[in-house]
Amino acid sequence: MPFTKSFASDNNAPVHPAVFQAMLEANRGDVIAYGDDRYTREAHKKFREAFGTDVRVFFVFNGTGANVAALSQLTRPYHAVICADTAHIQHDECGAPEKFTGCKVHVLPTTDGKIKAEQIKPLMHSVGFQHHAQPRVISITQATEMGTVYTREEIMDIARFAHSNELYLHMDGARIANAAAALGIGFRELVTDTGVDVLSFGGTKNGIMLGEAVVFLNSRLAREFEYVRKQSMQLASKMRYISAQFTALFTNDLWLQNATHANQMAQLLAEKVREIPQVKITQPVEINGVFAIIPKEAIKKLQEKYFFYVWDETRSEVRWMTSFATTEKDVENFVQALKESL
């Protein structure tokens, strides 16, 4: 392959050295499997420090697993889950939410990946009508799949709507670190205090190797979740290696360093491509992604050197992602290649 740097996704990046080091340090002797070990206890402690003492944390394998197990916990199969049309649970999980929860997924149209309480209201006409799936969970993605970020007020607005209608609020936080870095606040302010009920906390896109956490902001909601995790095929036997990675993320605010850097690289990229007349940025650049429309022929040429996704073929819109491992030089080289392809 000709390229050494991908702008396709933050999961094309390697593992941060400090994360690797933490796994190595956990690689000593025997410990009990399935999470009854000191590494897992330590990681759980880190989460409580970050989110509050009443949280309960369960490590799983990946984002789809975290989302599906979380939604399964909050629903019965005759419920409906409400999300944006751009949501990962709707678009990128091959129907796993429907298959495993049995629930209907209602999608709301958005331009920037963010939904509003106002949009959900008409769906509430279904409540109490036995022919209709009953709304039970609103799922929002923070930061969104479109690279945008919900403000605290926007989240609180949706949470208020949810709770006054007996709905739960789930947050898909595959890029929660990027969102927190962008807003300049901690997880407690961003998640616990805004009224989120359950969070899928992502690490893979922020420098770890593999692992995701289902975080219940209210321990009562976690009742019997260990069985849901197991039955959803998300229970790791050598759990300590997932746990150690999360501890690393929370040590010296590595999560924040990684996310801040990735976000900055996207800003740099946006800044540079804004100067190119044939490129039109289509979304606010709030985290580590740049969405842009570029000429069709340029896409083809640029992809010979760099792998990235075409987001919307009809509009000739592409998505470029940066990561903790992207350097300024990488951005410069990429912009150079982009210019040459035009």
Next chain:
Amino acid sequence: MPFTKSFASDNNAPVHPAVFQAMLEANRGDVIAYGDDRYTREAHKKFREAFGTDVRVFFVFNGTGANVAALSQLTRPYHAVICADTAHIQHDECGAPEKFTGCKVHVLPTTDGKIKAEQIKPLMHSVGFQHHAQPRVISITQATEMGTVYTREEIMDIARFAHSNELYLHMDGARIANAAAALGIGFRELVTDTGVDVLSFGGTKNGIMLGEAVVFLNSRLAREFEYVRKQSMQLASKMRYISAQFTALFTNDLWLQNATHANQMAQLLAEKVREIPQVKITQPVEINGVFAIIPKEAIKKLQEKYFFYVWDETRSEVRWMTSFATTEKDVENFVQALKESL
């Protein structure tokens, strides 16, 4: 906890250094996610070398995921899966096979974890009767959960029965390496040539960190399996780190070294405890586990120093597992502690 060595399970062991090294070497620069990378291609090649050119391999996260996704591929929900009453899919997956495949699981009684074609025959009366779940898959575990090993002839016998009745043969190979080492044959002779259709190839119990492979011995059976893997929440984004581990296992026959050593440590343990009159070994010691009946009070005392599972409380039967990381000294210390607890 006071112990540094567990005899509870081979998944209490750490990761073999060579496996860790392979992951470290894969930690360079960006590669495409979800398996379209050179590390994954190399690992697939290793599997083809070991099993034959027509195999197709899909990496997943864990054994439950491998079993469930494999069974899901082979069935429709009105089918039945047939297995031993000791099978992991029946006993230790919290109902994941039923939940995800929708199939009925028919269990056959065994004393040693091994089923026989003869036992399956009566279930075939259901074929063609619309009120009954239709038998479609026989699932055997090699080596079994009871530490025993099917001979090649026994597998071929079941495979013949399966194929002459339009059934598939699935093998849960969580300890396939231990079985191959015990029989002194390779995977091709043990799996491909005996008529197995799909194998869950386990690595975690043989020295890797995390990862399992679904191996279709006939590429035709793998059609569209990528979607089953994704929908069963088993697709890793940073796939290279799972792939690199499997490549390490197949390099310099590390799988064989690890399994042979673990098996030998169980032999050593069995040899030593056989001399103790209050201990009665209950299963043939064919791989890396020893099942034994010991006095109830001794269990309690010994568990203060070593963690292990009570297999059958009513019989006061325990299970002791060794691993690639168990040393002769570990065995001696354990036997010493056992003697003291009697």
Next chain:
Amino acid sequence: MPFTKSFASDNNAPVHPAVFQAMLEANRGDVIAYGDDRYTREAHKKFREAFGTDVRVFFVFNGTGANVAALSQLTRPYHAVICADTAHIQHDECGAPEKFTGCKVHVLPTTDGKIKAEQIKPLMHSVGFQHHAQPRVISITQATEMGTVYTREEIMDIARFAHSNELYLHMDGARIANAAAALGIGFRELVTDTGVDVLSFGGTKNGIMLGEAVVFLNSRLAREFEYVRKQSMQLASKMRYISAQFTALFTNDLWLQNATHANQMAQLLAEKVREIPQVKITQPVEINGVFAIIPKEAIKKLQEKYFFYVWDETRSEVRWMTSFATTEKDVENFVQALKESL
């Protein structure tokens, strides 16, 4: 409630006397259960006469059961089903399709309940991409939930698109008789010859008591469907009483008489309310339903005398349905009451 005639739904109507008579005639002595009886064989023969010799017919209990079992037969859980946003499978089955098939349901916006091949094209971008549910079935409703009817050309257009993209075409025919009557053609021309793969043939809304038929227009697609029917809890033991009703429907073209009459009563109703200035008919009146916007206060008053559904509260739009049992006098009385409520 004071009313004796409902304009709420064609399933508020009683059972046609000829249908009742057929059940009574089947009530003689013992016959084998589950469909191995002469009444069921006769009903199957009627379907073959109406649809063609290669059809295979399975009776089930209701429309949701027919739709879900049919879709289950055509899909695996990682597939997607595509339908109009107004479709019964999307809107009125409490998530049963998702729960039982495991599939994602993709909805297309419509104003008249009819979808077009053109709308489906963008969804085909998902084909071959492992993260996305794979489109497999297009489901259309004939006549639609909005009281409109697909022309033969429109159906053939969708069928062509489906088959050239390896999709199946399912038709929800809860009101298939009304559609055939409206178009003045038989079932063979309307269904078999237009390329429909599987039909949910509805009887309950056309004068029978209870029962629906899953009709495979190509016998090859019906393979093992008896198990799907049983597992979807849709197999009647005293099948003869469902079968006898369908035979009655096909005797002396009762289905056509009933549907024609119901359609005519809707025409009469439409004609009369068109003269009322405060009433605005919102959909073409093609079968036995009239959709109209009327003042909010009038709805309330009229519902004191007649039960019917408010279709869209925000628009103050109502739905009035007629049936085989609606008389001209019923329509006149209803219009009179409507006028009084204005």
Next chain:
Amino acid sequence: MPFTKSFASDNNAPVHPAVFQAMLEANRGDVIAYGDDRYTREAHKKFREAFGTDVRVFFVFNGTGANVAALSQLTRPYHAVICADTAHIQHDECGAPEKFTGCKVHVLPTTDGKIKAEQIKPLMHSVGFQHHAQPRVISITQATEMGTVYTREEIMDIARFAHSNELYLHMDGARIANAAAALGIGFRELVTDTGVDVLSFGGTKNGIMLGEAVVFLNSRLAREFEYVRKQSMQLASKMRYISAQFTALFTNDLWLQNATHANQMAQLLAEKVREIPQVKITQPVEINGVFAIIPKEAIKKLQEKYFFYVWDETRSEVRWMTSFATTEKDVENFVQALKESL
């Protein structure tokens, strides 16, 4: 077919004239669909009179539907359901319970179809262990599939065990009327007062055409069950015709007359075949069925005249069922034919 009377099953019988009459009387004018009608209210009242005022009743289509919807209401997918190996939910529902509830079904061996609390105890070792499906429901069949009847004490024993272990007790009452008639007690004594939580109340085998009732003996357990019924495809639109049948069953104790007669005919049959030396009755004849071992060749000859099921081919055991419609003459003719076949 040569036979006019079947001894295969009580569902080979026709519909009792009084039940038909009740449906005919309900066939007047329009009523609201889906159960909001006076016929359904009346039927519910009858159930409250028979079972107690706190019951809640939901009509469904058939026994499999009743069982599956009831179990679905009581469980989450990581739970296990415990039943006899002869249970309909295990043996005759094509895996519908697993498919729809997602639960594991644990079977207990029996000779007479009746399980004991004692047998369930070992399964309780799984409680709290995340790898195991968690026991949640005990399901017993009254009368059993083997024609035997639980005494009140036996039921209370199981109920006590269930409730002291946080389990629910479900009763599959496909032949509940035969059991009550055999014991000479009412439904309140047999079901409500013994501690049953949910009952599948069968009517089809006792003279109705089609329909089953899910009866929650405690209204609190019925919360949101209307959605489970709908999503399990068990909601009838023209509900009145199911309701009217149940009202008929409860009018003039028709259920008791029918069941008593059917039971007596089985007694008569048993009495007569006991005199035949080549016939060996294998189960106590407590309701309307006779299980017997007869010579293999006799089976074949007798089946030329009468349809019935071979229960256990290896033992040459057959099942003969009587119904409300079986006459003494029918029994005599059958015994005559049996003798001729020997």
